[in-house]
Amino acid sequence: MAQNDLNKVADHFDLFHQPEYQTLFENKKQFEGRHSDEEIARVVEWTKTWEYREKNFSREALTVNPAKACQPLGAIFAAAGFEGTLPFVHGSQGCVAYFRSHLTRNYKEPFSAVSSSMTEDAAVFGGLQNMIEGLANSYALYKPKMIALCTTCMAEVIGDDLGAFITNSKQAGSVPVDFPVPFAHTPSFVGSHVTGYDNMMKGILTCLTKDKKTETKNGKWNFIPGFDAYTSNIRELKRIFNLMGVNYTVLADNSDSFDAPNEGEFVMYNGLTTLEEGADSINAEGTIALQAYSTEKTLNYINSEWGQETAVYRPVGIRGTDEFLQALSKITGQPIPRELEIERGRAIDAMNDSQSWLHGKRVAMYGDPDLVMGLISFLLEVGAEPVHIVVSNSNEKFEAEAKALLASSPYGANATIWGGKDLWHLRSLLFTEPVDLLIGNSYAKYLWRDTGVPLVRIGYPIFDRHHMHRYPIYGYQGALNLLNWIVNTILDDLDHRTDIPGKTDISFDLIR
Numbered sequence: 001m002a003q004n005d006l007n008k009v010a011d012h013f014d015l016f017h018q019p020e021y022q023t024l025f026e027n028k029k030q031f032e033g034r035h036s037d038e039e040i041a042r043v044v045e046w047t048k049t050w051e052y053r054e055k056n057f058s059r060e061a062l063t064v065n066p067a068k069a070c071q072p073l074g075a076i077f078a079a080a081g082f083e084g085t086l087p088f089v090h091g092s093q094g095c096v097a098y099f100r101s102h103l104t105r106n107y108k109e110p111f112s113a114v115s116s117s118m119t120e121d122a123a124v125f126g127g128l129q130n131m132i133e134g135l136a137n138s139y140a141l142y143k144p145k146m147i148a149l150c151t152t153c154m155a156e157v158i159g160d161d162l163g164a165f166i167t168n169s170k171q172a173g174s175v176p177v178d179f180p181v182p183f184a185h186t187p188s189f190v191g192s193h194v195t196g197y198d199n200m201m202k203g204i205l206t207c208l209t210k211d212k213k214t215e216t217k218n219g220k221w222n223f224i225p226g227f228d229a230y231t232s233n234i235r236e237l238k239r240i241f242n243l244m245g246v247n248y249t250v251l252a253d254n255s256d257s258f259d260a261p262n263e264g265e266f267v268m269y270n271g272l273t274t275l276e277e278g279a280d281s282i283n284a285e286g287t288i289a290l291q292a293y294s295t296e297k298t299l300n301y302i303n304s305e306w307g308q309e310t311a312v313y314r315p316v317g318i319r320g321t322d323e324f325l326q327a328l329s330k331i332t333g334q335p336i337p338r339e340l341e342i343e344r345g346r347a348i349d350a351m352n353d354s355q356s357w358l359h360g361k362r363v364a365m366y367g368d369p370d371l372v373m374g375l376i377s378f379l380l381e382v383g384a385e386p387v388h389i390v391v392s393n394s395n396e397k398f399e400a401e402a403k404a405l406l407a408s409s410p411y412g413a414n415a416t417i418w419g420g421k422d423l424w425h426l427r428s429l430l431f432t433e434p435v436d437l438l439i440g441n442s443y444a445k446y447l448w449r450d451t452g453v454p455l456v457r458i459g460y461p462i463f464d465r466h467h468m469h470r471y472p473i474y475g476y477q478g479a480l481n482l483l484n485w486i487v488n489t490i491l492d493d494l495d496h497r498t499d500i501p502g503k504t505d506i507s508f509d510l511i512r
Contacts, residue, residue: 048431056428057421064424065443067366067392071186071196073099074227074294075150076113078200081252082271082278084145086138087113090127090160091152095188106229106461107258107469112268114138118154127155131165135174135181142268145275147175149183150200156187180275182207192393194294194368197227202298205251208275209282209306218283220247221331222308224298226291226370229460229469231255236472237290237315240325244334249277249284259470282306286331288313290474291370293398315474316374317381317482318347343476350480351382354487361490362414364388364430365439366423367459369398374473375439375458376402378482380409384437387414388429394419423447437490454493456485 015021034040046052076087076099089096096115103111116122116130138147149162162183170177184199201224223241225234234255241248253272260270281287286309287302289295299310315324321344325336361384365375369391379386386406391398399419406412418425423443430438430451438444438451441459448455462468472478498504 047428050432053428053432056425064422066422067390067440067443068192068194068368069102070188070193071191071199072096072150072152072188073102074193074196074198075148075184075186075200077103077193077227077254078197078252079148079150079204080111080257080271081250081254081273082146082148082204083274084269085271086142086144086147086269088134088138088147088149089113089115089152090131090134090149090155090162090165091115091118092154093117095152095154102461103258105463107231108466109258109260110266111258112142114142123154123158126158127160128165128168131160132169132172132174135166135169136172139175139179144269146180146182146204148200148204149181150186150196151184152186153188156185156189180207192368194227194291194370194393197294198297201251201295202301205278205281205298206301208278212279212282213306214283216283217285218280220249220280220284222249222251222281222284222287222302224251224287224289224291224295225253226289226294227368227460228290229462230471230473231259231469232472233290233474233478236475236477240328240340240475243337243339244325244328244332246328246332246334249273249281251278251281251287282308284308286310288327290314292373292401293369293393293395314370314374314377315478317378317479318344318351318476319381320374320377321475321479340476347476347479347483350483354483355383357487357490359383360385361437362387362435363437363439364390364426364435364453366390366392366426366444367440369394371459373398373402373405375482376405376412376415378479380405380411382483382486383411384486385411385414387416387433387435388418388426389415390418390421390423390426390429392420392422427451437486439486454489456489458482458485 010018072089072095076089079085079087089099093115096113100111100113114134116127116134118127118130122130135147138144149166151160151162162185166181166183169175175181182204184203186196186199223237234250234253238250250273256270256272260267287299289299289312292312302308303310311327313324313327315321325340329336363379363384363386365372365386372389372391376386389402399417402417406415427447427450430447430453435453437456438447438453439456439458441461442457442463444455445464447453457465457468471481473482498507
């Protein structure tokens with residue numbers, strides 16, 4: 001099995017199909033105590049039935065492949081949007097390595113974050129000493145302008161107090177007393193990555209804006225993207241702001257953190273929101289979030305502590321973008337430019353072109369609450385019918401909002417929202433109540449293979465395709481991208497099902 005010729009090294013896609021590996025796999029089965037192939041096939045077929053679906057949906061103590069990540073991932077994602085900011089995870093090295101790799105696999109970009117390297121002794125005696133040494137090393141080695149702290153399960157279970165630990169670390173000389181070290185408690189065993197984003201954003205703004213309130217406003221509007229995996233959305237928003245002459249601050253702008261240019265030199269910190277802009281955000285005219293459920297605590301804090309006007313708009317599809325632009329025009333007094341009107345017309349024209357392929361298509365989807373809300377709105381606009389809507393990190397407020405949106409259109413009449421369910425629940429739904437299309441992240445690939453329902457990859461993470469995050473889903477340009485991905489997935493699937501000459505390829509869609 002050894003290969004000494006470097007020119008004959010096989011890619012893993014081919015390697016494990018070689019005879020010696022296939023023999024190894026067959027021999028391995030005798031030690032696994034596995035059932036016969038016939039019994040496995042029988043059980044697999046049974047799991048596609050209504051009987052199994054009822055058992056599947058009755059489980060309470062088991063989650064199988066939830067469509068969410070844990071809080072610290074969202075926390076370091078938020079921290080990455082501020083200049084010179086080093087995300088610091090108070091927990092084990094394994095946890096932060098997972099977060100880094102998860103983001104790197106989605107964006108194909110290196111991502112920097114450190115940990116306090118807690119091990120068994122810290123789990124017993126507490127992680128204060130790890131914090132003191134970790135902050136000192138991070139400050140000396142990586143020279144950040146700010147260190148943003150969050151926690152993992154280990155630190156939360158033993159009850160480490162980040163506020164007190166940071167104070168003690170500063171007193172021990174780890175970092176200067178006036179050095180900004182915002183923090184957020186982000187236990188992985190509750191909430192999700194959107195909760196972690198919210199907690200960290202609130203923590204950073206609380207730290208940066210302390211004693212920065214002035215008697216006059218700065219004339220700007222704050223915009224918080226939320227946990228938005230599409231870096232191009234921020235760029236599209238800034239393009240719109242610049243076209244309209246809006247004076248703005250993005251909190252936090254991580255578009256370059258996950259999509260940096262290659263200019264021949266590694267840049268560790270690519271957050272585009274300066275600390276000065278973050279500090280002055282307390283003096284803005286108001287704050288608008290582009291997501292509701294990843295900014296809930298932050299908006300409540302801004303509204304109550306800063307006394308600022310807050311609002312949420314999702315510029316997805318035609319209606320969502322219309323509402324957003326009209327709100328911008330109203331609050332800033334700036335007219336909507338002709339360029340955006342032309343883009344709107346192009347998007348509507350494209351939707352009309354593709355309407356016949358989308359009308360009445362039954363769709364299953366899953367993802368984060370705000371993303372799903374935007375997708376529901378878009379699908380209703382093009383005449384598709386959302387049927388199964390799975391949101392693992394759901395809540396009552398989201399479900400009420402989604403039901404109201406679905407009720408506003410006849411195309412939403414057959415939809416059911418499955419809050420708190422996972423992808424194994426969705427599998428049962430797809431087999432017992434089939435649909436025409438599935439929308440989700442890369443983890444839906446196995447549902448696609450299992451059920452045969454064509455998959456549109458939208459969401460986070462997307463590991464098995466490249467560059468998806470570089471295309472916006474916001475604005476009229478984003479509507480075109482969503483339309484393109486969805487309708488061409490339908491046409492690709494049609495091609496795959498009609499590719500036998502003389503038998504299935506009887507529709508002459510190509511003529512000279």
